[in-house]
Amino acid sequence: MNHFLKLFSIAALTFLVLDFTWLLLIARKMYQEQLGSLLGTTKLIPASIFYVLYLMGVLFFVVYPALEKGSLMYALMAGAFLGLLCYATYDLTNLATIKGWPTSVTIIDLIWGASVTAATSGITVFVAQHFNWR
Template sequence: MNYFLRIFTTAALTFLVLDFTWLLLIARKIYQDQLGSLLGTTKIIPAAIFYSVYLMGMLFFVVYPALEKNSLMYALLAGAFLGLLCYATYDLTNLATIKNWPAFVTIIDLIWGAAVTATTCGFTVFVAQYFKWR
């Protein structure tokens, strides 16, 4: 398997396992309680596009630079910042434009976005360094 596919697959599996665990087991009740009628059924195509684009962003903006710098700390810190930035774009826009959007949802999403992105980027860099992928 080539370098890009190994890195992408590692990041994708890490992110999907963490995010699905969050969405299905941890935050589901919170979102149902807080967002109520705003929730609809999940649309698979837009979700798949989001995951693909977001993963490419993690690789381009964090994972590859971290590997070039040989820095796990860079992966963790830049990953946290990218997650905060991206999740803030969605949640703060909703908070600013959607009537009764709960600030609590925005806060937990910002924390989650930073945590899941940092973890995904950090783990991906760790695995690539451990197996000496290049």
């Protein structure tokens, strides 16, 4: 398996386990209560495209630079910043344009986006460094 596929696999496994745990077990009730009628059924193709593109961005903008620097701390900090930026794009746009979009959902999502992306980046870099995938 080539270098990119190894890193992508680790990042995907990490992100999907964390995000599905978040979406299905932890925050599901909050989203249902706060967003109510705005929620629809999940469309798998757009969701899958998001996950693939997002993880490619995490690798390109965070993981590869962190491996070049040999810095797990860089992976964590840059991952948190990238997650904040990406989740802010969605949530702050919704807050600005959708009537009744809850500020509390935006704040929680921004914290989650920074956290899950930092964790995914950090774990991916940690595993890559452990196995010398540089």
